[in-house]
Amino acid sequence: MDASKEKARPARQVIGRLWGFMGRYRRMYVIGLALGILDALCQTLIPMVFRTVLNALQADPGGFMRQWFWPGLGAGLLLVAVFLPTAFLFHTFCSISVTRLVRDMRNGLYQHIQRLSADFFHRRKVGELNQRLSSDIDNMANAAMWGMGLIWQSCMITWATIMMLSIEPRLTALFAALMLAVAVWSRYYMPRLRVLSRNVRDAGGEVSAIVTEYVSLNDLIKSYTSEDVMDARVHHYTNQLRKKSERFVWQQYIFSDLLQTVTRFLAPFALLFVGAALLAGGRLRVGDLVAFWGFWLLMGGAVNALLQTITSIFTGLASADRVLEIFDENPLVRDAADAVTLPAVRGDIAFENVSFNYPAEKDQPVLRQVSFVVPAGRRVAIVGPSGAGKSTLLQLIMRFYDPLEGRITLDGQDLRRLAQANLRGFVGMVMQDSAFFSGSIEDNLRLAKEDATAQELEAALAGANALEFIQAMPRGLKTVLGERGVRLSGGQKQRLSIARVFLKNPPILLLDEATSSLDSLAERQVQQAMDRLMTGRTTLIVAHRISTIQNADEIIVLHHGRLVARGRHVELLSTCPLYRSLCAHQHLSVAAGSPEMPTRWAQSPDDPTPA
Numbered sequence: 001m002d003a004s005k006e007k008a009r010p011a012r013q014v015i016g017r018l019w020g021f022m023g024r025y026r027r028m029y030v031i032g033l034a035l036g037i038l039d040a041l042c043q044t045l046i047p048m049v050f051r052t053v054l055n056a057l058q059a060d061p062g063g064f065m066r067q068w069f070w071p072g073l074g075a076g077l078l079l080v081a082v083f084l085p086t087a088f089l090f091h092t093f094c095s096i097s098v099t100r101l102v103r104d105m106r107n108g109l110y111q112h113i114q115r116l117s118a119d120f121f122h123r124r125k126v127g128e129l130n131q132r133l134s135s136d137i138d139n140m141a142n143a144a145m146w147g148m149g150l151i152w153q154s155c156m157i158t159w160a161t162i163m164m165l166s167i168e169p170r171l172t173a174l175f176a177a178l179m180l181a182v183a184v185w186s187r188y189y190m191p192r193l194r195v196l197s198r199n200v201r202d203a204g205g206e207v208s209a210i211v212t213e214y215v216s217l218n219d220l221i222k223s224y225t226s227e228d229v230m231d232a233r234v235h236h237y238t239n240q241l242r243k244k245s246e247r248f249v250w251q252q253y254i255f256s257d258l259l260q261t262v263t264r265f266l267a268p269f270a271l272l273f274v275g276a277a278l279l280a281g282g283r284l285r286v287g288d289l290v291a292f293w294g295f296w297l298l299m300g301g302a303v304n305a306l307l308q309t310i311t312s313i314f315t316g317l318a319s320a321d322r323v324l325e326i327f328d329e330n331p332l333v334r335d336a337a338d339a340v341t342l343p344a345v346r347g348d349i350a351f352e353n354v355s356f357n358y359p360a361e362k363d364q365p366v367l368r369q370v371s372f373v374v375p376a377g378r379r380v381a382i383v384g385p386s387g388a389g390k391s392t393l394l395q396l397i398m399r400f401y402d403p404l405e406g407r408i409t410l411d412g413q414d415l416r417r418l419a420q421a422n423l424r425g426f427v428g429m430v431m432q433d434s435a436f437f438s439g440s441i442e443d444n445l446r447l448a449k450e451d452a453t454a455q456e457l458e459a460a461l462a463g464a465n466a467l468e469f470i471q472a473m474p475r476g477l478k479t480v481l482g483e484r485g486v487r488l489s490g491g492q493k494q495r496l497s498i499a500r501v502f503l504k505n506p507p508i509l510l511l512d513e514a515t516s517s518l519d520s521l522a523e524r525q526v527q528q529a530m531d532r533l534m535t536g537r538t539t540l541i542v543a544h545r546i547s548t549i550q551n552a553d554e555i556i557v558l559h560h561g562r563l564v565a566r567g568r569h570v571e572l573l574s575t576c577p578l579y580r581s582l583c584a585h586q587h588l589s590v591a592a593g594s595p596e597m598p599t600r601w602a603q604s605p606d607d608p609t610p611a
């Protein structure tokens with residue numbers, strides 16, 4: 001539960017919104033509900049049929065057999081013929097319209113989430129979103145299903161009450177009192193049972209969480225020979241589950257068996273003996289009593305179900321509220337109404353007094369008054385201590401966020417004026433850690449160009465120095481990556497993500513060099529691939545490797561979000577103390593280019609003290 005839960009919207013509003021989502025299936029749902037009313041009516045007619053037949057038999061058995069037997073049977077069969085299709089269509093129409101509503105909401109919610117801005121994904125936990133997409137939507141669907149139950153049960157109770165009143169008001173009053181007593185008792189008892197059953201589910205969740213974790217951390221447990229300790233912990237949790245389950249079972253059966261005794265024994269006997277007294281006094285006939293017995297069975301079920309329905313509907317509405325909350329999130333970065341779509345770009349990028357802070361940390365400036373230009377086709381390296389704002393700067397070019405002040409331009413056009421999809425089509429990005437879907441290598445490459453030919457795929461892999469290792473795999477491009485697939489090494493991942501950008505072939509590149517170290521061969525392969533990729537493209541690269549820095553047309557030094565210096569490597573060594581200190585921390589020789597010099601900045605220092 002999150003804080004926004006406090007302002008839960010009123011049930012009427014939630015139902016109204018759901019009704020809106022129901023859209024095309026509304027008519028089907030309403031017809032279904034109307035058939036539900038007819039279904040309930042058919043069922044309440046059965047005790048009335050018994051009553052009519054029995055009373056007629058009691059009065060004049062011979063006459064009944066001669067006059068009413070066949071017409072009666074015909075009417076009964078007619079009722080069956082009406083009931084079957086009514087019930088079938090009632091259930092299927094309501095259920096189908098709800099499953100379609102659920103499908104649409106799930107698709108809609110997923111699409112909506114995917115189009116929200118980066119800040120949303122920093123605010124919300126993936127697991128929590130997942131819950132809203134799965135179990136909350138399921139609960140909501142249940143509520144809509146229970147909605148059909150609500151109509152049916154209410155009709156059943158209303159019809160039955162009307163019919164009973166028409167037979168004998170006093171017996172109806174006794175009957176209603178019994179029903180009310182059972183309802184009140186259930187109402188009091190049900191919440192208790194719900195709490196207990198919730199405890200069982202929570203305890204079950206704990207067991208499954210801990211067992212899953214321990215199985216997945218098998219290596220760790222073995223390496224510390226902690227099997228016995230972990231066994232004991234698991235036993236503790238399973239025992240908790242047993243205790244809670246037993247507590248629930250006790251209460252559940254005390255309740256349900258007592259309820260059964262009352263509804264199936266005590267109440268019928270009460271009805272029978274009060275009825276018998278009325279019968280003896282000539283105020284009631286046998287058929288009337290049998291009809292009451294029939295109503296008792298029907299209504300008992302309906303009243304019980306109604307109590308459950310009401311609680312389920314409340315759960316469903318709470319879930320629906322959680323789902324709607326996400327639907328009400330608006331993307332922070334939006335296309336302007338008159339957004340421009342450029343057919344092609346040269347690739348001139350300029351930052352003009354750009355300041356920025358993340359929406360979650362309003363008083364923590366991440367970039368302050370940053371201005372610089374990257375002429376088309378040039379290579380600019382960004383260096384600075386960890387947390388200086390380097391990755392953030394790249395994200396602003398992708399428009400994952402918009403600057404708070406100042407502007408960023410592409411070919412002189414403010415990025416906020418460009419359609420996001422248009423802009424992102426011109427930019428290739430290789431992040432600090434490369435991500436892949438759990439599909440084949442080919443699927444992952446095709447993310448960049450769905451209709452790429454085999455030659456194009458091969459050329460992209462060759463350019464990224466990735467062809468050889470992929471061809472060495474038994475299944476080549478069809479090799480499956482991910483949890484149940486092949487795990488790639490750090491260098492392989494980087495080369496594969498470079499291949500993906502090769503395939504996209506964008507005029508602008510944003511590269512965030514990985515800070516984790518590779519061995520020198522892997523390093524060289526990645527470097528070569530990067531160099532090939534950067535040729536002829538406007539490039540902004542967050543640099544951790546000395547070779548990248550040396551090949552840059554310009555180096556920008558960021559510190560606490562400010563651009564503190566710019567120039568070439570040798571220049572900066574003499575003019576920028578921070579730059580010199582960064583180099584010194586990384587043991588980079590001041591005499592740039594000497595052969596024994598390490599080829600990368602292993603890790604940016606957290607707090608460099610300018611020399």
Ligand SMILES: Nc1ncnc2c1ncn2[C@@H]1O[C@H](COP(=O)(O)OP(=O)(O)OP(=O)(O)O)[C@@H](O)[C@H]1O
Pocket residue numbers: 122358360361366384385386387388389390391392393604
């Ligand atoms: N999503 C976010 N929400 C709030 N603050 C963030 C977010 N991402 C980064 N920050 C903060 O913004 C600042 C700049 O982060 P950024 O990732 O741009 O640094 P960096 O220069 O790329 O560092 P590194 O070299 O370690 O990758 C840091 O103080 C960081 O804590």
Ligand SMILES: [Mg+2]
Pocket residue numbers: 390391392432512
């Ligand atoms: Mg970074």
